[in-house]
Amino acid sequence: MDGHGEIRATATGRLAGKTAIVTGAGGGFGEGIARLFAAEGARVAILDIRQDAAERVAADLGDEVIAIAADVGSRADVERAIGEVSKRFGTPDIVINNAGWTHRNQPMLDVDEETFDRVYRINVKSIYLIAQAVVPMMQSKGGTIINIGSVAGIRPRPGLTWYNGSKGAVNILSQSMAVELAPTGIRVNCICPVLGETGLLDSFMGVPDTPENRARFLATIPMGRLSRPSDIAHAALYLASDEAAFLTGVLLPVDGGRSV
Numbered sequence: 001m002d003g004h005g006e007i008r009a010t011a012t013g014r015l016a017g018k019t020a021i022v023t024g025a026g027g028g029f030g031e032g033i034a035r036l037f038a039a040e041g042a043r044v045a046i047l048d049i050r051q052d053a054a055e056r057v058a059a060d061l062g063d064e065v066i067a068i069a070a071d072v073g074s075r076a077d078v079e080r081a082i083g084e085v086s087k088r089f090g091t092p093d094i095v096i097n098n099a100g101w102t103h104r105n106q107p108m109l110d111v112d113e114e115t116f117d118r119v120y121r122i123n124v125k126s127i128y129l130i131a132q133a134v135v136p137m138m139q140s141k142g143g144t145i146i147n148i149g150s151v152a153g154i155r156p157r158p159g160l161t162w163y164n165g166s167k168g169a170v171n172i173l174s175q176s177m178a179v180e181l182a183p184t185g186i187r188v189n190c191i192c193p194v195l196g197e198t199g200l201l202d203s204f205m206g207v208p209d210t211p212e213n214r215a216r217f218l219a220t221i222p223m224g225r226l227s228r229p230s231d232i233a234h235a236a237l238y239l240a241s242d243e244a245a246f247l248t249g250v251l252l253p254v255d256g257g258r259s260v
C-alpha cells in the first residue's frame with residue numbers, strides 16, 4: 001500500500017521557489033504528492049487531522065516542510081493552518097485539496113445521516129473553507145489549486161452513492177472555480193483517480209482485500225492495476241508546474257482507462 005518508491009524527482013526542481021499546501025498528506029495520495037513536491041524543490045505544508053501522521057511524513061523531508069494538524073472541515077482550523085503557512089512561507093502558490101473520506105461500500109439507504117454529513121464536510125465543504133482562506137491572498141499574484149476529485153464522480157460504482165455524489169461535486173466545482181477565478185490568474189484543476197492502494201481501499205471495496213475480490217475491481221480497469229500515490233503525484237506535479245500555465249478547468253482522470 002505504498003507506491004512511493006516510484007517517485008522520481010528531476011534534477012532541476014520543477015517547483016523550486018514555490019510554496020505548496022497539501023491537505024490529507026499524512027498518508028495515501030497526499031503523502032505521495034508532498035514527497036514529490038518537496039523533492040522538486042517546493043516548500044510544503046502538510047495538513048492532516050492526524051498530527052502524528054503529518055509529522056511522520058514531514059520528518060523525512062527537511063526544514064522546508066512543515067506539519068500542521070488541522071481538520072479541513074473546520075473553519076477555525078483552516079484559518080489557523082493557512083495563517084501558520086503564510087507566516088512561515090508567505091502566500092501559498094499551490095494548494096492541493098486532497099483530504100477525503102468515504103462511507104463504507106454499502107446500500108445507499110443504509111448510510112446514516114451523520115456519515116453522509118461527514119462525507120460532504122470533509123470532501124466538499126473543505127474546499128469552500130480553504131478557498132475562502134486562500135483565494136483572497138493568492139489573487140494578487142496568481143497561483144494554482146488542484147482538487148482531488150474522483151473517477152467515482154464520472155463513472156460511479158454501486159454501493160458508494162453518497163461518496164460518488166460528493167466527488168461529482170468536487171469535479172464540477174473545480175471547473176466552476178476555474179472559470180470564475182481565471183481572470184485573477186488562479187488556475188484550478190481536478191485530478192480524478194481510480195481506486196487506489198491507500199487507506200481508503202477497504203472502505204471502497206466493502207469486502208476483504210483478498211486476491212479474488214481485488215480481481216473483480218481490477219477487471220473494470222483496462223490497464224489492470226490500481227492507482228498508486230506516485231501516479232497521482234506525477235499528475236499533480238505537472239498541473240502545479242509552470243508547464244501547465246494555460247491549463248485550467250481540466251478534469252484529469254488518472255485511471256488506467258477506467259473512465260473511457
Ligand SMILES: NC(=O)c1ccc[n+]([C@@H]2O[C@H](COP(=O)([O-])OP(=O)(O)OC[C@H]3O[C@@H](n4cnc5c(N)ncnc54)[C@H](O)[C@@H]3O)[C@@H](O)[C@H]2O)c1
Nearest residue numbers: 024026027028029048049071072099100150195196198199
Ligand atoms: N484511494 C482511492 O481509491 C481514491 C480514488 C479516487 C479518489 N480518492 C481521493 O483521494 C484523496 C486522498 O485519499 P487517499 O485514498 O489517499 O486516502 P487516505 O485515507 O490514505 O488519506 C487521506 C488522508 O486525509 C486525512 N484526513 C481525513 N479527514 C481529514 C480532515 N477532516 N482534515 C484533514 N485531514 C483529513 C487522513 O488522516 C489521511 O491522512 C481523497 O480525496 C479521496 O477521496 C481516493
